[in-house]
Amino acid sequence: MVAAVGLSVATSVALLVFQTLARPEVADLATAVPVAVFGNLLFACICFSVANATLEELIFRGILWEVAAAAWNVGVALCATTVLFGLGHLHGYPPGPFGAVLAGIFGLALGLLRWWTGGLGLAIAVHVCADATIFGLLCS
Numbered sequence: 001m002v003a004a005v006g007l008s009v010a011t012s013v014a015l016l017v018f019q020t021l022a023r024p025e026v027a028d029l030a031t032a033v034p035v036a037v038f039g040n041l042l043f044a045c046i047c048f049s050v051a052n053a054t055l056e057e058l059i060f061r062g063i064l065w066e067v068a069a070a071a072w073n074v075g076v077a078l079c080a081t082t083v084l085f086g087l088g089h090l091h092g093y094p095p096g097p098f099g100a101v102l103a104g105i106f107g108l109a110l111g112l113l114r115w116w117t118g119g120l121g122l123a124i125a126v127h128v129c130a131d132a133t134i135f136g137l138l139c140s
Helices: 002-022 027-031 041-071 074-088 096-117 121-139
Strands: none
Touching: 002 096, 002 121, 027 121, 041 074, 041 096, 041 121, 074 096, 096 121
16 A cells, blocks of 8 residues: 555656656647536546546556466566557657656556556556546646
């Protein structure tokens, strides 16, 4: 639990530092966030963060992890899901190739958390915190 809290704080700080130093253009990403559908910014943030984090964790640290671990081993599962998670975020936030590397590092940390705990609960919780930070950066 302490590792998950530390990872959540470190991730949010890293995202804030990235935004402050790199100042990436995020207008296109911000328009993709369906705030109007929810009618409330806070409700939109909660729904986006929980749904996105849960789906991504079920795909990357759930399905893909299990397939790779069953076919090879957990080390391959960790490496494969890390790379795929980074590549999957190439056009997300943080944007660009550098952002994909940062997302890959985050994916590695989530994979290690999943490996250590044997489940997805804490990985999803940490991912929700990261997505809430990203939502705040895109909608501010």
